[in-house]
Amino acid sequence: MTSKRTKLQEDTHFRVLRLLQKNPEMSQRELAETVGVSVGGIHYVLNALIDKGLVKLGNFTAAEDKRRYAYVLTPKGIAQKSALTRAFLVRKMEEYKALKEEIEALQVELDANASQKLS
Template sequence: MASRRHERQAETRLQVMRLIAQNPEMSTRQIAERAGISNGSAYYVLTALVEKGFVKLGNFASNPRKGQYAHLLTPKGIREKSLLTHSFIERKREEFAALQAEIEALEREAGLAGEAAPFPQTGPKETARD
């Protein structure tokens, strides 16, 4: 099984690739904001994706801001995104199954097996007003 750090890195790469696929014109800053990572991390991930051949940079010929680039997934990048998505789904299914097993064990332990567990009260009970 991969380390937790490796899993987080793969999830970040997948998230960045999904953002690029949705909007190739998104800036590095926008990618960072949407992915919940720092600008430096977004730049690092994008640079790594370009170096690996998963993303290609292209600039907008008609854009007056010549420094703005489009991040385009290459065929190799589309394949990698697909593999990362598959791994992500499998990992989440495993986590889900483990959580279900833990919940069932806790329900048996608490004597709630086979019953629908009531939702805990979060505040004082409301009283009927006339």
């Protein structure tokens, strides 16, 4: 089994890929906010994505904010994103189930504790 760390990273990569496919003009700060990692972290994964050839920096045509980039998915990036989708969904559904069980166990425990204090 691949490590927990690797999976978390895969999740983040997938989310960034998904977001950028919809809107390549998102800023690093917007991406960070949406996927739930730090700005530095987004920069870090963006670098990894560019390094792997999944994303490339696009230029704005004219009269644009010189500070900004567009982060455009390459064909390879699009393929990778599609390939990751199923695995991501399966994983999330497992997490969903585990989370549900943990919440229920905790609620039972809290109830038991409360009634114990009452008696």
